[in-house]
Amino acid sequence: MDGVNRLRSVGLMVCTLLAAPIDPGYTQSYPARPVRFVVPYPPGGTTDLVARGIAAKLTERWGQQVVVDNRGGASTIIGAELVARAAPDGYTILLATQTTLSINSQLYPRLPYNVTRDFAPITPVVYFPYVIAAHPSVPANSIKELIELAKAKPGTLAYGTPGTASTNHLAGALLESMAGIKLLHVPFKGSGPAMTAVLGGQVQLIITGAATVLPHAKSGKAKILAFAAEKRHPNWPDIPATGEAGLKGYQGGTWFSVVTRAGSPRAIVEELNKEIIAALATPEIKERFTAIGFDIHTSTPEEFARFIKTDMARTAKVIRDAGIKLE
Numbered sequence: 001m002d003g004v005n006r007l008r009s010v011g012l013m014v015c016t017l018l019a020a021p022i023d024p025g026y027t028q029s030y031p032a033r034p035v036r037f038v039v040p041y042p043p044g045g046t047t048d049l050v051a052r053g054i055a056a057k058l059t060e061r062w063g064q065q066v067v068v069d070n071r072g073g074a075s076t077i078i079g080a081e082l083v084a085r086a087a088p089d090g091y092t093i094l095l096a097t098q099t100t101l102s103i104n105s106q107l108y109p110r111l112p113y114n115v116t117r118d119f120a121p122i123t124p125v126v127y128f129p130y131v132i133a134a135h136p137s138v139p140a141n142s143i144k145e146l147i148e149l150a151k152a153k154p155g156t157l158a159y160g161t162p163g164t165a166s167t168n169h170l171a172g173a174l175l176e177s178m179a180g181i182k183l184l185h186v187p188f189k190g191s192g193p194a195m196t197a198v199l200g201g202q203v204q205l206i207i208t209g210a211a212t213v214l215p216h217a218k219s220g221k222a223k224i225l226a227f228a229a230e231k232r233h234p235n236w237p238d239i240p241a242t243g244e245a246g247l248k249g250y251q252g253g254t255w256f257s258v259v260t261r262a263g264s265p266r267a268i269v270e271e272l273n274k275e276i277i278a279a280l281a282t283p284e285i286k287e288r289f290t291a292i293g294f295d296i297h298t299s300t301p302e303e304f305a306r307f308i309k310t311d312m313a314r315t316a317k318v319i320r321d322a323g324i325k326l327e
Contacts, residue, residue, distance in 0.1 A: 034065040040079025042072035051095040057279030076100040084113035088263030102315040119259040121304040126294040130228040130252040133213045143226040144245040150181035158184040159205035160194035171252030173322035211293030228252030
C-alpha cells in the first residue's frame, strides 16, 4: 500500500471509530445514571484491579456510580460482544486489552464483533512491560548470553506462557524472529502456573511482568535477564534492556484500554477521555498501578484509533510469521 492510500486508510478508520452525532443537551447531563464498566475477565486479576481503580475515581469525580461488571471467558469475547451490542450512548464501557482489540481478530474467523465497526476508542490506560527471566540453572546471565545459548541448542530451551496466542507467547515469538533463535513454547493455564514451572525447573524461561518475577529474583529462585524493551525501565534501572544486546525495536508487553460502543456521542467520548485521564493522574492511582508494574499511558481518542490500527498490523505479522494457531 502506498503512502497516500495508507493515510486514507488511517483517516477512514479514525472517522469510522470516532464520528458520532453530538447532542449538547444530552451530553451536558452525562452521566445522568450509573455507567456500566465491563471487564472481560473474572474478578481478582490485574484487569479487574485496573478497572476498579478507575471506576472508583470516576464515581468520586462524577457523583454517579460506575459499576464494574465482570464478564470473563472466551478470550475476552463474551465481555467484548456485550459492549459491541450495547446502546451507543456511552453508558456501557469496556476495559479492552490487546487480546480484545489486536489479537482475537487474527485468530477467530467468526468473531462476533468488529473492532473498527463496533467500538469507539477512548484512551489506552496502562502498559505492562515484560521481562525475560530464567531459572538459576540456565547458563546465561544476560540476554546476549541467552541468545548464544539458544543458537547453540536450538529448540531445547523452553519458555512458559499463560497460553497459546497470549501476549507473552507473541513476545516470545517475536524474540525468536528478531534474534534468529528457536525456543520451545510451553503454554500453561495462566501466568501463575507458568511462573511455578520456572521456579520448579520444568521450563527454563518465562516472559512476563516484572512484578511477577521480582520477588523470586530477590530470593534467588529466578534471575531476570532483561527488560523486553529498547531502553531500561526508569523504575528498575539496574535491569538491562534487550535493546542493549542489539535487538533494536524489540518490545514485549501488553496494554489495557477503555472503549465504548461505536456511535456514542462524540462529546461523551471526549468526556470519558478527559475524566479517565484525570483519574489516572491522581497520586493514589499512579502509586498503586506503578507498584504492580504498570506504566500509565493515555492519549486522545484519535491517537488511540491510529495506535489500534498499527498494533493490529504488527500483531498480525507476528502471528502469521510464527504460524500461531489456536489448539
